[in-house]
Amino acid sequence: xxxxxxxxxxxxxxxxxxxxxxxxxxxxxxxxxxxxxxxxxxxxxxxxxxxxxxxxxxxxxxxxxxxxxxxxxxxxxxxxxxxxxxxxxxxxxxxxxxxxxxxxxxxxxxxxxxxxxxxxxxxxxxxxxxxxxxxxxxxxxxxxxxxxxxxxxxxxxxxxxxxxxxxxxxxxxxxxxxxxxxxxxxxxxxxxxxxxxxxxxxxxxxxxxxxxxxxxxxxxxxxxxxxxxxxxxxxxxxxxxxxxxxxxx
Amino acid sequence: xxxxxxxxxxxxxxxxxxxxxxxxxxxxxxxxxxxxxxxxxxxxxxxxxxxxxxxxxxxxxxxxxxxxxxxxxxxxxxxxxxxxxxxxxxxxxxxxxxxxxxxxxxxxxxxxxxxxxxxxxxxxxxxxxxxxxxxxxxxxxxxxxxxxxxxxxxxxxxxxxxxxxxxxxxxxxxxxxxxxxxxxxxxxxxxxxxxxxxxxxxxxxxxxxxxxxxxxxxxxxxxxxxx
Numbered sequence: 511x512x513x514x515x516x517x518x519x520x521x522x523x524x525x526x527x528x529x530x531x532x533x534x535x536x537x538x539x540x541x542x543x544x545x546x547x548x549x550x551x552x553x554x555x556x557x558x559x560x561x562x563x564x565x566x567x568x569x570x571x572x573x574x575x576x577x578x579x580x581x582x583x584x585x586x587x588x589x590x591x592x593x594x595x596x597x598x599x600x601x602x603x604x605x606x607x608x609x610x611x612x613x614x615x616x617x618x619x620x621x622x623x624x625x626x627x628x629x630x631x632x633x634x635x636x637x638x639x640x641x642x643x644x645x646x647x648x649x650x651x652x653x654x655x656x657x658x659x660x661x662x663x664x665x666x667x668x669x670x671x672x673x674x675x676x677x678x679x680x681x682x683x684x685x686x687x688x689x690x691x692x693x694x695x696x697x698x699x700x701x702x703x704x705x706x707x708x709x710x711x712x713x714x715x716x717x718x719x720x721x722x723x724x725x726x727x728x729x730x731x732x733x734x735x736x737x738x739x740x741x742x743x744x745x746x747x748x749x750x751x752x753x754x755x756x757x758x759x
Numbered sequence: 760x761x762x763x764x765x766x767x768x769x770x771x772x773x774x775x776x777x778x779x780x781x782x783x784x785x786x787x788x789x790x791x792x793x794x795x796x797x798x799x800x801x802x803x804x805x806x807x808x809x810x811x812x813x814x815x816x817x818x819x820x821x822x823x824x825x826x827x828x829x830x831x832x833x834x835x836x837x838x839x840x841x842x843x844x845x846x847x848x849x850x851x852x853x854x855x856x857x858x859x860x861x862x863x864x865x866x867x868x869x870x871x872x873x874x875x876x877x878x879x880x881x882x883x884x885x886x887x888x889x890x891x892x893x894x895x896x897x898x899x900x901x902x903x904x905x906x907x908x909x910x911x912x913x914x915x916x917x918x919x920x921x922x923x924x925x926x927x928x929x930x931x932x933x934x935x936x937x938x939x940x941x942x943x944x945x946x947x948x949x950x951x952x953x954x955x956x957x958x959x960x961x962x963x964x965x966x967x968x969x970x971x972x973x974x975x976x977x978x979x980x981x982x983x984x985x986x
Contacts, residue, residue, distance in 0.1 A: 640930070673930075674926060
């Protein structure tokens with residue numbers, strides 16, 4: 511499906527007349543959707559290059575890249591996938607760096623459900639807790655780790671519902687079908703403030719840091735826009751956006 | 760080979776497809792009968808409504824079901840008022856989704872079968888003083904048997920092959936909503952290609968067997984049907 515959409519966008523871009531400034535095709539982890547849209551818009555304005563974004567789970571992107579998907583830059587949700595791609599010769603060595611460190615939030619779409627210390631997890635009174643699939647998504651794995659640290663994992667397990675990625679976990683909570691869920695802080699904050707509902711910002715020491723790494727893929731070797739985007743992600747301007755969305759960096 | 764997890768997914772899928780097919784016969788037969796007989800202006804809109812899942816992406820159906828069956832949605836409020844709770848993340852919810860999703864695969868073959876019977880056998884039965892129910896069970900059902908077989912096979916198989924709707928409203932819960940297609944997706948995403956291959960090959964074999972049975976029964980019909 512992603513292939514099709516991509517090919518379609520690609521053909522459309524060909525028909526529109528290829529831009530003179532370079533284009534870079536970027537695979538972006540679902541949790542980084544909102545900040546990346548803001549950064550890509552600023553990037554285009556500041557450099558004239560265009561970043562074409564595709565959003566999805568890092569695991570799926572990995573499989574697609576291994577099977578020839580024409581992405582040129584990967585913004586992963588973890589640090590393992592870019593490292594693995596580098597070992598396998600699928601990315602340009604030495605380009606990998608941490609662009610953001612993800613933070614978790616226990617979130618409810620309703621006000622007053624989640625207290626500021628996350629006690630609600632122990633107290634119960636809810637039917638479903640949404641998480642991203644811990645096997646596939648780093649945010650899901652981190653959520654399980656937090657519940658283990660708090661000693662509630664067995665109590666909560668029968669109530670767990672899994673989204674295939676963090677975007678779907680958010681959707682389950684946002685639609686009210688799950689009363690609460692572990693989502694990326696970036697999904698529920700803007701300019702450092704909660705966009706709605708109630709949340710507990712999970713202290714960073716309760717789980718292994720969710721280091722999100724970026725790398726230029728072999729397809730992007732020599733593409734000036736790919737290099738420019740990597741530099742841009744390191745700029746203070748981009749970092750300010752990334753922090754405003756609730757990441758550490 | 761297949762893990763316990765995979766076997767649980769297979770069992771759940773078969774259970775879902777069976778329940779869905781039975782419900783589809785109960786709901787779909789009257790709809791198909793009405794569509795085949797009516798001269799109402801409502802025939803075209805209702806026919807189109809039933810056929811919608813053929814063209815809508817499963818993600819659209821799944822997304823709307825998630826919203827409509829959720830606690831703030833109209834169906835969600837109804838089920839809560841009835842004391843059933845909300846349907847997403849439950850087996851019942853998957854059944855509701857599957858019935859909607861597979862509806863055209865049952866209604867359309869039945870409607871064609873009813874259409875093909877025509878008025879004549881019913882009129883003859885009526886002159887022999889058969890009541891409407893009697894006519895339906897002793898004349899229509901036997902004559903429409905091939906249609907029922909096709910409808911059953913297609914409804915069952917299509918439910919087994921369902922993915923998008925389940926992904927959107929299921930929540931991937933073992934033994935409740937993690938069906939085979941979702942399990943395969945998980946394996947592929949986690950790069951567990953061996954397990955993915957076992958289940959995928961099973962699905963392939965199953966689907967082929969189903970279509971083979973369908974085509975074989977179709978040729979049988981032609982031999983005995985005389986038309």
